[in-house]
Each structure stands twice: as structure tokens, then as C-alpha cells.
Amino acid sequence: MAAILATSACSDQPTPTIQRERDPSPASDHMRLGALRRAVTANGFVRAADLAVPVDSKQREAGKLIFASPLMSINGSISCRDCHLEQFGSADGLPVAVGVGAKGSGKDRLSGGGQIVPRNALAFWGRGSRGFDTFFWDGKVSARNGRVVSQFGKDAPSDDPFVVAMHLPSVELREMVDDTPQVEETLVTESVNSANRIQNALAKRFARDPVIGPHLAGAFGVPATAITFNEVATSLAAFIRDEFRIRPTKLERFVFDAGPLTTSELNGGILFYGRGKCVACHNGPYFSDMQFHAVAFPQMAFGKNGFGIDYGRYNVTFDPEDRYKFRTPPLFNVTKTAPYSHSGSVPTLDKAIIAHFDPLRLLDTGKMTVRQRADLYARLGPAAREPLPSALNADDVSELVAFLGTINF
Amino acid sequence: MPSRFAHSRIVTHLLALSVGVAMAWTAMPLWREAVMHFNQERYGILVEQCDMAMQDHFAARQEAEMHPAPQAKAMVSAGELGLVTCQDYDIYQKRLMQWGLRESELAQMRLIAIEARASDLDDVVKIHEIQF
Secondary structure, X not given: OHHHHHHHHHHHOOOOOXXXXXXOOEOOOHHHHHHHHHHHHHOOOOOHHHOOOOOOHHHHHHHHHHHOOHXXXXXXXXXXXXXXXXHHOOEOOOOOOEOOOOOXXXXXXXXXXXXXOOOOOOOOOOXXXXXXXXXXOOOOEEEEOOXXXXXXXXXXXXXXXXXXXXXXXXXXXXXXXXXXXXXXXXXXXXXXXXHHHHHHHHHHHHHHOOOHXXXXXXHHOOOHHHOOHHXXXXXXXXXXXXXXXXXXXXXXXXXXXXXXXXXXXXXXXXXXXXXXXXXXOOOOOOOOOOOEEOOOOOOOOOOOOOOOOOOEOHHHHOOHHHOOEEEOOOOOXXXXXXXXXXXXXXXXXXXXXXXXXXXXXXXXXXXXXXXXXXXXXXXXXXXXOOOOOOOOOHHHHHHHHHHHHHHOO | OOOOOHHHHHHHHHHHHHHHHHHHHHHHHHHHXXXXXXXXXXXXXXXXXXXXXXXXXXXXXXXXXXXXXHHHHHHHHHHHHHOHHHHHHHHHHHHHHHOOOOHHHHHHHHHHHHOOOOHHHHHHHHHHHHOO
């Protein structure tokens, strides 16, 4: 908890590693402006409107109520909204999520005795929109060749991977399920049946709710008694899909409507698509290749695999090649979603960029235990095999941050 | 009838011109040293960035030829865009030439940038350059 507090405190005051003032003057280098436009479109960027998936308005309304409802927690009191807030760019502003048991928002959640979820809460922008079909840090739900791949196997509750993803948080221990001895004894079997038991109970709960029940019944044209958790998840998906859809950005106006960029934003864009090689992984309409890569970010004291270790994608595939790899994070609104990395260990965006090409700069190895250093060596291996950027200086990093600001909305 | 001061005025002007030329001649190396000193850091960064961009581009093309794949092709495009930094290098270098630096001084600055990590070699580099 002390580590979280330390990182949270840091996130309030970006470290002054930036040396040169950003150049706010309008960019006028036509060669570079043209080259950047071509690079952006060649790497899959499209208008926001082309990504939107229409949703049923009644399902959306029911989903909005469910999103804010603590009924989603089987034995606690936590809603989706508690960790996905507007003021934190649809995440929670904390290094790692503090799940069931916590109260309030942001740092307040640290003082309520909530249970630690060992990964950074993800922002929702673009989730479930066109082509966004790989979910969570480790991609435990995805679509491959038109089929949903998830822990449900052949029994996936939907052929829409986003709806399948909506089924998971409600059965995630410490996230929305209070990890009590009774739960450990009766439900922790890692089977679909135990998940079904929880979700059947949740569906009945929502159906009985005097406000949400009628909304759900009306949205699906069924009596409240026939509502299943799939309807709950489908409604939630409709709300998140629409509420957090991608909106037009400054970059979109620049690329498609000849809008302006500042000199710093232009330079950052040239770096992003050029010498910085960011585009090697941050490509496509969401600035993510939806694949899995390793970056040797500092690891917070918590880890999915215990002792501050998180094997990432390996936890899903059990392929040793996937150890320490995580899905490339999409970048819309990235300047608003600090702290960064799967363990939220990086308080500022400039440091997150530095971690890609100079991870040791962020670490004091002398203060680490032997085991922590051993884990670091193991993470450095796969990270070094990624397409690393050229060594960037402080001005370069500052200009990259300026460019990333153009995909805010 | 020419003024009796005309002769001495010409002499005075010639003398002033000679002194000015002598001072400029003497000051020129000092001026160049000052220009080099104040531009070494920025020029050195651009030398390094352009060098790395060229190496990245070459490596990306080699990779694309040996292992053709969409990812490799994308990296060639990134390498091409990365070469933009070499334009900054060229422009900066021409500006230094406008300020009076010659190729030999620019070469010295490049060598200092390249050998920046071996600061104890700086003197050797300078001596080496003077011999040209």
C-alpha cells in the first residue's frame, strides 16, 4: 500500500525531466506535414465515426444503470463506475485497482481497506468499437478468425468478444468478489460452473431491482423473470461501447481536414512514426496492434503471479515465449490516464516513454532485492528483442508527449 | 590644390584598414572557436541522431529483404521517416558554414560528437585534426 501511495503521490507532480519549452507555433514545414499525414493514414488511422458501432438505445440505458450499480458485486458493494471515472480518463488514477471493500474514488480508495487487484485499471476508450477485439492486459478475451477465444472455451456466452469480456469482472476475486473464507471454500474452483452460479444470482438481483429490472425487460422484450446475465452483460457492453466511443481528435482534423498542428506536435508525430519506432506496436485505428509485447517497466510490489511478478500473456497461453508480454495499450486519451504500465508503476507519460528505450533509468537496482533484480533481468530479455526506439533525448520525449496530446478528446 | 591633410588621411585610412584586417585575421580563429563551442552540443546531437537514423534505416531494409513481412515493411517506412532528422543536420551544418566554419572545423565537431563517450580522446582528436 505504501508503494501505491508513493506512486500516486508522484502522479500529482510530473517529474521535471523535460528540458526545452514546447514550441506552440503553428507548424509550417510542408514536407514534414505531408509526410506525417501519409504515415498516419498508412498505419491505419481512420475517422472516429468509422469506428463507432451502433448500439440499441434501450440496452444502453439499462447498461448505464448497471454500470453505476453496486449490485454487480455478489458479496460486496462496488460498481463498475467506482474504478472507471471521467476525471481519470475512464480509469481510476491509481497504480493498481483497489477493488471490493474500498470506498470513494482515486486516492480515497487506498484508505478504505479495499482488496488489491494486481493490475492497473484499464481505460475504456474504444472498447468494443469496430476492430477492437482483444481485451484486458493479457488478452484473455479476444476474437481470432471470427471466433471468440476466452476461458469459456466452446461455451462462450456470446459471439461478441466484448460481451464475453463483460462477463469477467463480476467473477473476479478481489475486483468485484470479496475474497472471504466462504468464497474460497465454495466458489474458488476456476470452473465455469462457479462463475455461472454467481452470475445467475446477479441476474436475478438485477431483474428484481425496481429500476433496473424494468429497463432490462423492456430492452430485450422479455419478462423480468427471464433475464439472464447475458442480457446484463449485453446492456453493459452497449453502454460502454457508446459512452466511451472514440471521438474526433486534433489528429483527425489534421489528417483529414487540413487542421493545424504546433511545431512540437509535428516533431513528435515525425518521431512517433519514424525514429521513435512507436508505430511498430502502436499502430492501427486505436494505436495498438492488439498483439503482445514486452517493455521492461518497473514492476510494482504486486503482481498477478505473486512476489511482485506478473507473467502477463503467459498466464493465458502458458507459452514461455509470452512471458512478460502484455497487449499493446491503445493510446486515445493516454495523457489523461496516468499512472502507466500493467502495474501502474510509472507516474508520468514521459517516464512511460523512457521505459521503452531506457528502462534502467527508472530503477534504483541497489534498493531492489535479489529476487526483484532476477525478475528484472528476465524482463529485460524479451524487452530487448522488441523494435526499440533510437535513444531519445528529453526534447524528443517532450515532443512525443505533445503529439500524444493530439489524440485526446 | 589638394589639402595638406589629404595625404595623411589616406595613410590614416590605410592604416586603419590594415589594423582592421589584422585584427579580423587574428580574431577569426577565436570566432570559429566560439561558434564551435556554442554549437557543439546541438550539432553533436544531430550528428548522432542522423547517424542512428541511417543505421536504423539500413537495418530495416536489410531485415525486409531477408525476412519480408508487413511488420518489416512498416519498419522500412519508419526508417525513411526517421531520416528527416538528417535534414535538420544538413540545415544546421549549412548555418554553421554561414557563420564561418569550414569543413575542417565541422569535421572536428563531428569527431568530438562521435567520440563524446571517450572524453579523454578529445585532445587526441583535436591534434589529429590540426595535422590535416
